[in-house]
Amino acid sequence: MITVDHLTKLYDDFVAVDDISFEIKKGEIVGLLGPNGAGKTTTMRILTGFLPASSGQVTINSHDVFEDPIRVKASIGYLPESAPLYQDMKVEEYLEFIADLRGLNRSQKRNRIREVVDQTGLTPRLRQEIGHLSKGYRQRVGLAQALLHNPEVLILDEPTSGLDPNQIVEIRSLIKKIGKEKTVILSTHILSEAEATCDRVLIINKGRIVASGTPEELRAHHKDKALVRVKIEGDGKGLIKKLEALDDVILVMKLDTAIEKGYSVFEIETDSNKDLRRQISQTLVNGGFALVEINREGKTLEDVFTEFTA
Ligand code: ATP
Numbered sequence: 001m002i003t004v005d006h007l008t009k010l011y012d013d014f015v016a017v018d019d020i021s022f023e024i025k026k027g028e029i030v031g032l033l034g035p036n037g038a039g040k041t042t043t044m045r046i047l048t049g050f051l052p053a054s055s056g057q058v059t060i061n062s063h064d065v066f067e068d069p070i071r072v073k074a075s076i077g078y079l080p081e082s083a084p085l086y087q088d089m090k091v092e093e094y095l096e097f098i099a100d101l102r103g104l105n106r107s108q109k110r111n112r113i114r115e116v117v118d119q120t121g122l123t124p125r126l127r128q129e130i131g132h133l134s135k136g137y138r139q140r141v142g143l144a145q146a147l148l149h150n151p152e153v154l155i156l157d158e159p160t161s162g163l164d165p166n167q168i169v170e171i172r173s174l175i176k177k178i179g180k181e182k183t184v185i186l187s188t189h190i191l192s193e194a195e196a197t198c199d200r201v202l203i204i205n206k207g208r209i210v211a212s213g214t215p216e217e218l219r220a221h222h223k224d225k226a227l228v229r230v231k232i233e234g235d236g237k238g239l240i241k242k243l244e245a246l247d248d249v250i251l252v253m254k255l256d257t258a259i260e261k262g263y264s265v266f267e268i269e270t271d272s273n274k275d276l277r278r279q280i281s282q283t284l285v286n287g288g289f290a291l292v293e294i295n296r297e298g299k300t301l302e303d304v305f306t307e308f309t310a
Helices: 040-047 069-074 091-101 104-121 135-147 163-181 191-197 215-221 237-243 275-286 301-309
Strands: 002-011 014-024 028-032 055-060 078-080 153-157 183-188 202-205 208-213 223-235 247-252 263-272 292-297
Touching: 002 040, 014 040, 014 055, 014 202, 014 208, 028 040, 028 163, 028 191, 040 055, 040 153, 040 183, 040 208, 040 215, 069 078, 078 135, 091 104, 091 135, 104 135, 135 153, 135 163, 153 163, 163 183, 163 191, 183 191, 202 301, 208 215, 208 301, 223 275, 237 263, 237 275, 247 301, 275 292
Parallel strands: 028 183, 028 202, 078 153, 153 183
Antiparallel strands: 002 014, 002 055, 202 208, 223 263, 223 292, 247 263
8 A cells, every 4th residue: 555645845946845744555547647857756755765755754554654664665666758678678578687786586476477477478479589579568667577576566658659559458457357466557648547447546737636536526516517518610609608608608719739730729617517518509600700619528537638637
């Protein structure tokens, strides 16, 4: 079990992690989800004892990370963002080397290598040089080294970063399998990853935890709002004001990212109990705007994430 209590990390006077607290229980997979620079890697490095905190306390299985670092490190498997692999070593040699570093005796070494290689699907690659493996297989080697000493806690920093879609699916299902027996915290800036892999999500932004819960809870929390998306011809000048004047419209935004030549897309956040498509269409027609598409949806987790981290 991981307990983080009022953890803060300053780099000079810049607050990278700002007074965060959370708990992760055995058998849980928790995702630390946030945009670039949110403080995910800093938090994970502190959890693993690689970086000192400025203040606050972290305990792993009741042992203080700062006061009892050796015992804590023995119970953690860590996969950093770029796994520290020796490219010219063969997979088997590398795992033997890590097993020696972890202090496993000969029979433990043989058994554990066999088990983790089996678990991570590395058996056919054992005699291959790490530098000759695909990124997906290198990531498996990274996971295998993190699992070798059979730690109770796994800390995985962006475990699927740089992988192709097939490799992502494989690594995610591997993490889910491993997560049944261990406590897992993983960082990601990809929402679908958090949703597909994690039991619970902590949304982190600018060093603070701004929301937490299961993906369903996070979505439900925001179900009082619905979104109507309209696509019109032209740039829609003056439209935001007209839409904002409607009853039960909370917010209107023009999407810069969705611009297709000659069209504009607007998102209108409304009270979820009201379907405002009729009033919105009428406003468009009255204002002389040519409506191309209109649709309404409940909040997605992506919307929740954007709302918390924008
Ligand atoms: P990413 O997804 O981009 O890796 P992150 O959420 O992991 O982002 P961190 O790497 O923890 O974020 O960084 C948090 C903030 O702290 C960033 O603004 C970063 O620039 C800053 N930072 C990180 N390491 C240092 C350092 N050693 N010295 C100064 N500032 C740092």
